[in-house]
Amino acid sequence: MKKIAIDAMGGDHAPESIIEGVLRAQKEMPDVEFILYGNQDKIKPFLPETYSPQIKIVHTTEEVTGDDEPVRAIRTKKDASMVRAATAVKDGEADAVMSLGNTGALLAAGIFIVGRIKGITRPALMPTLPVSNSSDGFTLLDAGANATSKPEYLVQWAQMANFYAQKVRGIANPRIALLNNGSESDKGDDLHQSVYQLLTGQADINFVGNIEANEVLTGKADIVVSDGFTGNALLKTIEGTAETLLSLLKDGLLNSGLKVKLGAVMVKPALKNVMVRFDTSKYGGAALMGLKAPVVKAHGRADARAVYYTLKQIEQMLAQNLTATIVEQFEQK
Amino acid sequence: MKKIAIDAMGGDHAPESIIEGVLRAQKEMPDVEFILYGNQDKIKPFLPETYSPQIKIVHTTEEVTGDDEPVRAIRTKKDASMVRAATAVKDGEADAVMSLGNTGALLAAGIFIVGRIKGITRPALMPTLPVSNSSDGFTLLDAGANATSKPEYLVQWAQMANFYAQKVRGIANPRIALLNNGSESDKGDDLHQSVYQLLTGQADINFVGNIEANEVLTGKADIVVSDGFTGNALLKTIEGTAETLLSLLKDGLLNSGLKVKLGAVMVKPALKNVMVRFDTSKYGGAALMGLKAPVVKAHGRADARAVYYTLKQIEQMLAQNLTATIVEQFEQK
Incomplete structure (x- = not known):
């Protein structure tokens, strides 16, 4: 059984979107245990009365926020959900980490807690x-x-x-x-x-x-x-240009009079196709490459679907023994 | 009378779009002389039978191409339209240069022929x-x-x-x-x-x-x-993302069935507004800052309208004595 340590408190829609994503992933991944690190009082309301024993909660009392200075946060907030999730990997209690929180802090947690692969100079x-x-x-x-x-x-x-x-x-x-x-x-x-x-x-x-x-x-x-x-x-x-263009477009379609508005309804399937092509959720999150275990950052705005795909990505990284392959390549040198 | 030296041979639609742009600009700028450097046999067909004495042609026999190595091209193709236009500024026969051609070559022509302003370390x-x-x-x-x-x-x-x-x-x-x-x-x-x-x-x-x-x-x-x-x-x-998104969008609107196609006609005014907002032609070209005279690169794909706006931009740079202001600031140091 592979174990994924999940920072349940990071991101804009935490813990709701994270828990929804986990519930969806759990149904498809019978061989994975999902360990939710976070405030249990905030997590439990989003779990059903009875839920799979594959899902565990580890109660934590602190959080790394977006404003935190990364390295300092990792060093001082020892009971933060992100820090506890990374520490679980270090202590052999989990095999990978997922977080939607502060990117800099997750990098610091990855490097200082999970640790670099020997031979890798800098993770990316x-x-x-x-x-x-x-x-x-x-x-x-x-x-x-x-x-x-x-x-x-x-x-x-x-x-x-x-x-x-x-x-x-x-x-x-x-x-x-x-x-x-x-x-x-x-x-x-x-x-x-x-x-x-x-x-x-x-x-x-x-x-x-x-x-x-x-x-x-x-x-x-x-x-x-x-x-x-x-x-x-x-x-x-890329993010900024796509967002600016799509928001100008949306604005134009909604605020250029009734005829355009009617037309907008008719072209919706085509617009949706463009959005689907540019939707990066299906690829999962950003992997921090070069660490002793998969550490993956999902977007702060990730919804349940994006969380689900990130968990699938991590499952694949674990199933394929990606870390072992990299270790083998670089430790030999 | 201010004189703008124009490389009539550079860019994807040369010399047609350049001459059309010049003809349009000439009507609005009675105090500017437009000197077209290029092959007169290729230029003349795009000029009317009689045209303003503000427009001059200087016949040249060579061209800098997109594949040319910039510095070498400037040094060896002495009779290239771009080189001649830059040399005209150096020799006091013109006050500014416009080109749609090879960006690197224009940079080289600007630096080695027109020359850097004293005190400016690197043009940009x-x-x-x-x-x-x-x-x-x-x-x-x-x-x-x-x-x-x-x-x-x-x-x-x-x-x-x-x-x-x-x-x-x-x-x-x-x-x-x-x-x-x-x-x-x-x-x-x-x-x-x-x-x-x-x-x-x-x-x-x-x-x-x-x-x-x-x-x-x-x-x-x-x-x-x-x-x-x-x-x-x-x-x-920015260019690549906007192009990719707009081309996916266009493709989606044209190839998603009749209903979408009909809707596309209805939303056209809104789409056009987005295109207008993202159309950079109205700003003119890219100015090479730090040279002894205005040297401006218009996009290789520039149409007559973009050429016209670039000429307006150059006229404004000349009218406002921009170069003199920069010279004053930096030569004193």
Whole structure:
């Protein structure tokens, strides 16, 4: 029985959406135990009178908030739901962690409590994002765990994402591209030129060259490797641009008179298709790659469906022994 | 009479869209001379039998293409339309340059032929992008002229953009933000932390702090200052995301059956409004800031309307003596 430690108090709709997601996942995953860390008085009202013995509650008295300074929160709030969930993995009481809470704090909990895999210099945050021509999407790393990056970090990230794509996403020979400011091999600053050379010489991965930021959504790569600063900007720009456009569109459809409003009802199925294509929930959360156990950050606004998919993602990571594969690769070195 | 040197051969629709744009601009700008550099046999068919004496043609025999290596092209293709247009400014035969061609080559022509303003360490590329809540947009710099950036570059870019916003965009006290990976003052790598401190200590500008990439389209800043690598990624991500979303949407509206197609006709005015809001043509092209004369890059796909707006932008830069203002500020130092 695999055990997933769940921070039930993080995110905008906690604990309701988290518990709903767990209840949905539990029905499909008879071999997983779901341990909810959080205030039991807030959790219980959202559980049915009787529920599966696969679901456990561990009562905690503190919470990491969005305003908390990450490292300090992890060090001082020892009974916070997020800290307890990470500690459970460290103590062998659970196999993975899921949280919707403070991203920086989860990174800190992952690094300082769960711990880095020996041989991995820096863990990286890896969300999966949509592409326009398939439902596979692409993974991006690092999406912001590191403000400063060195060439060798990016090579390790590419290798880890390669295992993830093969084992969890089912892509036999993942195409790995480097986010850069041009397609030619000599593009970019010293960092990106070095990474290009290193990735070209890496026989264990399928490096397809540089990718520019306007191409990432077109499906040219399964994995986009980036320094953490630019990767963070890329992720946020995609989110911000999509949100701005869709909200302008929605506003236009609702507030341009009756005829447009009627038309809006008729085009709804088409709009819904676009939303479905751009909905990243189905990919699960952002995995923190390079730790001794799966630690996955779901979006703070995640609903029950997104929580369910994140739990499926974690189940897959556990079933495929992703961590063991990475450990084997890097500890040998 | 101000003279604008126009590279008539650059861009996807050259020379047609360029000449159409010039013809439109000429009617509104009686005090401007438009000098078209390019192959006269290709230019003349798009001009009417008789045209204003404000429009001149200078015949050239070469072209810089999109595939040319920028610096080499500038050094070897001495009779290319772009090179001749830049040389005209250097020789005092024109006051500004416009091109739709190879961005890198125009940067090289700007730096090596037109020349840097004394005191400016590195010129920067500055496009204007849309925001969701006003028609003012924001300018971004550097959008990719520099792969590597140093703190002092960004301070100069902020100061130059400040003058541009005041004089050309008519914003009295422009809000200047630093693109960073978080809002707090200690966010980012060494570069961004240093820039934050420098901009905070800069009394001549209205620095409003860090801005994250998901906020740039929301109208929180009039000027976004960025290192050139991240700025390039930001610009391309906005373009790529908007293009992907709008093309998925268009596809969905046209190919989801008759009812949706009928609805699409009804919602057209609302869709058009969104497109207008996101259409950056009205802002003109990307100005190369820090040169001894206005050098402006219009989009390679620019149509006559975009060319017209770019010429209006250049006219405004000339009328407001923007270059002289920047020279005065930096040569004194």
